[in-house]
Amino acid sequence: MVYCQWTKHCRGESRPAGLGLFASVDCEIFHKLASVQGARSEIVAAMGTFLPVLTDVEKRSLHERQPLPSAYLGLEDEEMDVRIAAARAALGDRLVILGHHYQRDEVIRFADYTGDSFKLSREIAKHPTAEFIVFCGVHFMAESADILGLPHQQVILPDLAAGCSMADMAAPDQLMTCWAELEQMGMASQIVPVTYINSAAAIKAFVGEHGGTICTSSNARATLQWGWDRREKILFLPDQHLGRNTAWQMGVPLDDMVVWDPDVPFGGLTRAELNRARLILWKGHCSVHVRFTVPQIEAVRRQHPGVRVIVHPEVPFDVLQAADDNGSTEYILRQVRAAPAGSVWAVGTEIHLVHRLAEEVAPEKTVISLDQVGCLCSTMFRISPNHLLWVLEGLLDGEVHNRVTVGESEKKWARIALDRMLSIQ
Numbered sequence: 001m002v003y004c005q006w007t008k009h010c011r012g013e014s015r016p017a018g019l020g021l022f023a024s025v026d027c028e029i030f031h032k033l034a035s036v037q038g039a040r041s042e043i044v045a046a047m048g049t050f051l052p053v054l055t056d057v058e059k060r061s062l063h064e065r066q067p068l069p070s071a072y073l074g075l076e077d078e079e080m081d082v083r084i085a086a087a088r089a090a091l092g093d094r095l096v097i098l099g100h101h102y103q104r105d106e107v108i109r110f111a112d113y114t115g116d117s118f119k120l121s122r123e124i125a126k127h128p129t130a131e132f133i134v135f136c137g138v139h140f141m142a143e144s145a146d147i148l149g150l151p152h153q154q155v156i157l158p159d160l161a162a163g164c165s166m167a168d169m170a171a172p173d174q175l176m177t178c179w180a181e182l183e184q185m186g187m188a189s190q191i192v193p194v195t196y197i198n199s200a201a202a203i204k205a206f207v208g209e210h211g212g213t214i215c216t217s218s219n220a221r222a223t224l225q226w227g228w229d230r231r232e233k234i235l236f237l238p239d240q241h242l243g244r245n246t247a248w249q250m251g252v253p254l255d256d257m258v259v260w261d262p263d264v265p266f267g268g269l270t271r272a273e274l275n276r277a278r279l280i281l282w283k284g285h286c287s288v289h290v291r292f293t294v295p296q297i298e299a300v301r302r303q304h305p306g307v308r309v310i311v312h313p314e315v316p317f318d319v320l321q322a323a324d325d326n327g328s329t330e331y332i333l334r335q336v337r338a339a340p341a342g343s344v345w346a347v348g349t350e351i352h353l354v355h356r357l358a359e360e361v362a363p364e365k366t367v368i369s370l371d372q373v374g375c376l377c378s379t380m381f382r383i384s385p386n387h388l389l390w391v392l393e394g395l396l397d398g399e400v401h402n403r404v405t406v407g408e409s410e411k412k413w414a415r416i417a418l419d420r421m422l423s424i425q
């Protein structure tokens, strides 16, 4: 059985953090497709088979997501392509579409700019005249765009249910409790709070107000250095893996790091443990990247001697240790594109990026997914062409659907933190 991350209702072999993409019926359909011997071996053999199967199942579930008018359901792919292109052309310079690398092909092909979180954040300032920024990504990215954008700009997320499970692992009240407990222990003044950009606007505002900053996977190292240049300790949230992996690569021993569990008083840590620590890691993770394992790397090395294994730094520590290289999505693309002809790459990140990269560099180079049954970010996948078409045609009709806004009080400090982030490279 292919294990399931699609829905908490799934009766298949599963990990707990189901993201609720499909209702149970369609999830079962997916499992049946994936476990039928023929279909499964095709899936394993070719990522290109996996994605259409998934997309077909999803088309039947679309009405269960953020509701769309019935006129936007059941459309043929070709018709959507033509209408999205037409709406985009009609909106001209009034519109900028940003697309994260994890977006599906039928959406990202309409992006004016593609990139990792850092690169996309920088694009916003380059388009001061655009009235609308349509963000094909997840909620925290749209919030960041609203914070960085100008007052007249409106940011749109085509499906408001496109969140990030990692960002949800750090709630603002949990951070406030954590900080209050650190203050109670007399330690807060020694600590710089640093949040990964994958976090809610309120978390970003909190770190901004408390002398901290935001990082992305492409400037995490420089950001930790920035923090330690200012204070003795860093509180890093929400991704423990990015924090641990980055600090370890900077030469910080694991003994200097502790994990703060937000569900336990004082993070479950003693004063002595906190005193010793230089890095306090929030107990959060990406449910997509924790699917990668060391046995997968061992298997791929057996199957493809000489393979280069490259992973995103959100993977667990042992996986990063077993890989040859790691970096942000943009870094992964750069490394593989610059690699010599004939090289073989196993990539540990979201399946849409891996599949597109494989197609782009073939036949000169070979790219395979480290997780052979495909590692999907089911919330990024929520941005469907139907939703994109709906928001674009809405703009033509003078209606702004799915605007994402951040309140003025949060915006002020979050903007300060994001500006600090953009200055650290």
Ligand code: 13P
Binding pocket: 101, 115, 116, 117, 118, 198, 216, 217, 218, 286, 312, 314, 327, 328, 329, 330
């Ligand atoms: P990048 O900034 O590397 O694109 O990462 C974003 C993300 O959400 C990875 O899971």
Ligand code: SF4
Binding pocket: 138, 163, 164, 165, 166, 167, 198, 286, 287, 288, 289, 350, 377, 378, 379, 380
């Ligand atoms: Fe969030 Fe993970 Fe999806 Fe990135 S891949 S958006 S961290 S759930």
